Amino acid sequence: MNKFIASAVLTATLSACGTAQAERAVPIPAAKMDVPKTAGLQTAVLAGGCFWGLEAVFERVKGVKAVTAGYAGGTRSTASYDQVATERTGHAEAVKLVYDPAQVSYGTLLRVYFSIAHNPTELNRQGPDSGPSYRSAIFPQTAQQKAVAAAYIAQLGQARVFPKPIVTKLEGGAFFPAEEYHQNFFDRNPTHPYIVRWDKPKVAGFKAGFPSLAR
Known part of the structure; x- marks a missing residue:
């Protein structure tokens, strides 16, 4: 469902029932394999449902210097919200982390990603949003990131920390920034019904589950 349509449906529900309680971070182990520390800033690209919530969570992680909402997996010519919402572009809503x-x-970022930023067991959907643009996908920026992500998915699968199989895929493709009105949407629209219902609980859950990582 288009998140703007979902927001209209949610307005009456939130007025009648109040806001959602904070989500809890799934207690998952740290990655056994990680990308070695290097000098200088690095980039990661992650997809897992609406980019508003992903952006909001990772903006609050210590060590993350910048977060950009955007599209990954398709072409530059179709990297716009109206086109991506048709579910025919191959793009996923994603965030680029510097x-x-x-x-x-990188392994710690993946731990936050799998634990609270999204549900890695939902196929082509997250919460009220459905379609391949809301899929769970990691877009490794280096061969080391790809190896670490693959190993961590396998590690979590073997540990059976989730009640259902992880559906997260490793994909390739460029990242394209989304429209300006999507950037920093959580902080600029704190009373937006979608933010209140779906994203504020994630941020609260992150702060509670990862206090040492939260800004």
């Missing part, structure tokens, strides 16, 4: 590996590792 982070300092001296402060936070």
Whole structure:
């Protein structure tokens, strides 16, 4: 469902029932394999449902210097919200993270991603949003990231920390920034019905589950 349509449906529900309780981070182990620390900033690209919530969570992670909402997996010519919403572009809503590996590792970012930023067991959907643009996908930016992501998915699968199989895929493709009105949407629209219902609980859950990582 288009998130703007979902927001209209949610307005009356939130007025009658109040806001949702904070989500809890799924207690998952740290990655056994990680990308070695390097000098300089690094980039990660992750997809897992609406990029508003992903952006909001990762903006609050210590060591993450910048977060950009955008599209990954399709072409530049179709990297717009109206086209991506048709579910025919191959794009996923995603975020690009610029982070300092001296402060936070790639494996730690993946731990937050799998634990609270989204549900990795939902296929082509997250919450009220359905379609391949809301899929769970990691877009490794280096061969090391690809190896670490693959190993961590396998590690979590073997540990059976989720009640259902992980459906997250490793994909290739460029990242394209989304429209300006999507950037920093959580902080600029704190009373938006979608933010209140789906994203504020994630942020609260992150802060509760990862206090040492939260800004």
